[in-house]
Amino acid sequence: MPDYTEKNTKITFNNLLKDYKIYAPVKQPGAGRLSSTDLITYDYVSSLAEIVFDEKTYFSPKAVLFPTRETMYVSRETMYVSKNGSLTDSLEKTEQEIPITILFLRSCDIHALKVLDTMFLKNGNFEDPYYKKRRENIRIFLLECPEAFETCFCVSMNTNQTQDYSVFLKKEKNGYSVKVQDQEFAKYFPDNVTEEVEPRFCQKDSPSEKTKVTIPKNIDTEIFKHPLWDEYSARCIACGRCNTSCPTCTCFSVQSVPDKDEPGVMNRKRIWSSCQIEDFSRLAGDHKFRKSVGDRMRYKVLHKVHDFEKRNGFSMCVGCGRCDDVCPEYISMQKSIHKINEVTAQEMK
Amino acid sequence: MENSYNSKPAKILNITKHTQVEWSFLLETTIEYTPGQFVFVSLPHVSEIPITISGFRKNAIEITVRNVGTVTSELFKLKVGDAIYYRGPYGELFPLDQYDNEHLLLIAGGSGMAAVKSLVEYYLEYSLKNNKPKLKKLDLVVGFRTPKHVLYAKELKKWGKNSDVIVTVDKHEDEDESWLGGVGFVVDFIKDIQDLGRNSRVVVVGPPVMMTNTVRELLSYNIQEKNIWLSFERHMKCGIGKCGHCRIRDKYVCLDGPVFNYIEAKSLID
Numbered sequence: 001m002p003d004y005t006e007k008n009t010k011i012t013f014n015n016l017l018k019d020y021k022i023y024a025p026v027k028q029p030g031a032g033r034l035s036s037t038d039l040i041t042y043d044y045v046s047s048l049a050e051i052v053f054d055e056k057t058y059f060s061p062k063a064v065l066f067p068t069r070e071t072m073y074v075s076r077e078t079m080y081v082s083k084n085g086s087l088t089d090s091l092e093k094t095e096q097e098i099p100i101t102i103l104f105l106r107s108c109d110i111h112a113l114k115v116l117d118t119m120f121l122k123n124g125n126f127e128d129p130y131y132k133k134r135r136e137n138i139r140i141f142l143l144e145c146p147e148a149f150e151t152c153f154c155v156s157m158n159t160n161q162t163q164d165y166s167v168f169l170k171k172e173k174n175g176y177s178v179k180v181q182d183q184e185f186a187k188y189f190p191d192n193v194t195e196e197v198e199p200r201f202c203q204k205d206s207p208s209e210k211t212k213v214t215i216p217k218n219i220d221t222e223i224f225k226h227p228l229w230d231e232y233s234a235r236c237i238a239c240g241r242c243n244t245s246c247p248t249c250t251c252f253s254v255q256s257v258p259d260k261d262e263p264g265v266m267n268r269k270r271i272w273s274s275c276q277i278e279d280f281s282r283l284a285g286d287h288k289f290r291k292s293v294g295d296r297m298r299y300k301v302l303h304k305v306h307d308f309e310k311r312n313g314f315s316m317c318v319g320c321g322r323c324d325d326v327c328p329e330y331i332s333m334q335k336s337i338h339k340i341n342e343v344t345a346q347e348m349k
Numbered sequence: 350m351e352n353s354y355n356s357k358p359a360k361i362l363n364i365t366k367h368t369q370v371e372w373s374f375l376l377e378t379t380i381e382y383t384p385g386q387f388v389f390v391s392l393p394h395v396s397e398i399p400i401t402i403s404g405f406r407k408n409a410i411e412i413t414v415r416n417v418g419t420v421t422s423e424l425f426k427l428k429v430g431d432a433i434y435y436r437g438p439y440g441e442l443f444p445l446d447q448y449d450n451e452h453l454l455l456i457a458g459g460s461g462m463a464a465v466k467s468l469v470e471y472y473l474e475y476s477l478k479n480n481k482p483k484l485k486k487l488d489l490v491v492g493f494r495t496p497k498h499v500l501y502a503k504e505l506k507k508w509g510k511n512s513d514v515i516v517t518v519d520k521h522e523d524e525d526e527s528w529l530g531g532v533g534f535v536v537d538f539i540k541d542i543q544d545l546g547r548n549s550r551v552v553v554v555g556p557p558v559m560m561t562n563t564v565r566e567l568l569s570y571n572i573q574e575k576n577i578w579l580s581f582e583r584h585m586k587c588g589i590g591k592c593g594h595c596r597i598r599d600k601y602v603c604l605d606g607p608v609f610n611y612i613e614a615k616s617l618i619d
Contacts, residue, residue, distance in 0.1 A: 252591070252593070254396060282584055285417055
């Protein structure tokens with residue numbers, strides 16, 4: 001029996017919406033990549049009915065914390081050469097834009113937040129203030145995964161389970177059951193909770209994947225020269241979709257863009273960047289590193305399953321499989337990890 | 350909360366024009382003597398870029414800039430007295446304590462000279478005045494493309510009085526007959542260094558190919574890997590370990606470099 005009827009849950013949800021913004025998986029009809037398909041993605045919702053509980057999103061939820069484009073500074077001086085040229089940081093604006101937001105996340109994406117936190121709040125002991133402002137205003141509601149979706153390998157990556165959430169809201173046949181772990185939300189779910197419901201976490205990777213994904217350890221630069229990367233040079237078109245769909249990619253570029261409304265004002269924006277694009281490493285004087293697409297694939301895959309872990313102690317890839325879902329060339333992250341393991345095993349012999 | 354990306358204004362105190370496209374700007378700051386580090390230079394209406402600190406003065410630093418891009422071309426429109434913005438300094442500096450009382454060989458190619466220059470000045474000027482440990486011997490090998498591309502010509506001449514300085518160019522045209530330096534790559538001049546031995550300390554800064562070839566040659570002279578240091582140049586957007594562009598394997602050039610000991614650097618393959 002659900003704790004709440006459909007009707008009561010709607011009332012609760014509307015109460016939450018008075019105090020919070022809610023960002024959750026939604027269906028955008030007709031917006032899919034292929035004609036007549038829908039796009040499942042993250043967006044702000046205004047009703048409970050909009051939330052899609054049982055499908056994987058195409059994009060990750062990271063944009064709520066790390067927007068695709070974000071103004072870091074505003075320059076109002078046309079003549080920056082003057083002694084009084086000035087830059088005003090846009091943190092106050094960031095604060096206004098981000099009311100406390102409830103994020104509906106699956107276990108893998110909750111684990112991905114740890115990667116974002118590590119990069120933006122810890123790496124090099126510098127804090128990114130734009131991220132921090134947003135992060136402080138995030139509350140997490142868990143979405144359960146009784147079974148893995150196609151291309152998922154969270155069980156292999158140990159991200160299939162989590163306790164890091166405020167509320168678990170389970171959709172049942174005739175209503176919803178609730179587990180509240182955070183007192184901040186107790187008042188929204190008054191005492192008619194009869195028994196606490198436990199979330200189900202999948203215990204097997206995607207049914208189409210027969211081999212468990214093993215995270216390779218202690219990779220040296222020998223593998224950089226291996227022909228396994230040549231295949232990616234031939235297949236990958238360096239579009240960077242894997243980066244834009246990934247919940248843990250955090251690289252950004254910085255651009256100055258003229259303000260649309262105020263002539264003469266320049267906004268210094270940061271914008272998502274992709275290591276799969278040739279210009280990612282371009283230096284003044286046009287020197288580039290990783291000219292071949294295969295080398296860029298190697299750079300990305302080894303970061304996800306090896307380099308980040310070596311620096312921070314836990315794997316960057318959470319096994320959500322979105323990079324596989326979005327790849328127009330059907331390149332599989334899992335298969336590339338398998339190949340790395342095969343090659344390193346051969347080298348050991 | 351202090352914004353890690355905040356820049357401060359700094360007045361331009363002097364501009365030195367080495368070539369048409371390579372100028373040094375002296376900026377009023379309180380940055381301490383930290384050879385090897387870099388700053389992020391920012392023009393509010395344009396953008397910001399990482400630049401090595403090429404020299405330190407009392408309450409000032411010098412940056413040497415080549416006019417090649419959006420920010421640098423705007424920078425070249427500025428005059429003495431104008432203000433630019435900067436943040437930093439960032440990155441690891443050269444491990445000066447490991448050079449005390451040792452033979453130090455500095456090898457630089459092109460704009461790599463900027464990073465090396467701050468080290469030369471440290472030993473030939475700063476450490477003398479401030480009673481800091483000295484070197485046993487300082488050697489400098491610098492290479493430029495042609496005589497027209499030579500940076501810090503005046504300084505190189507001055508330093509030559511107190512230490513061994515070899516200046517070479519890759520090639521020179523007929524009209525450069527007045528050229529008195531060497532012709533060839535820096536790597537070809539390592540054989541001319543006196544007293545080069547196992548314990549010599551060597552710093553190599555320049556384009557990637559030049560650094561690879563130079564280190565290979567140095568190792569053939571039995572120089573120990575642990576006694577070689579390189580300074581890396583990579584694309585950067587933040588300087589504080591966030592933007593991800595300068596990452597090589599598990600290292601960030603902005604945080605863990607730009608100066609790397611060769612033992613570490615040899616496995617840093619992009």
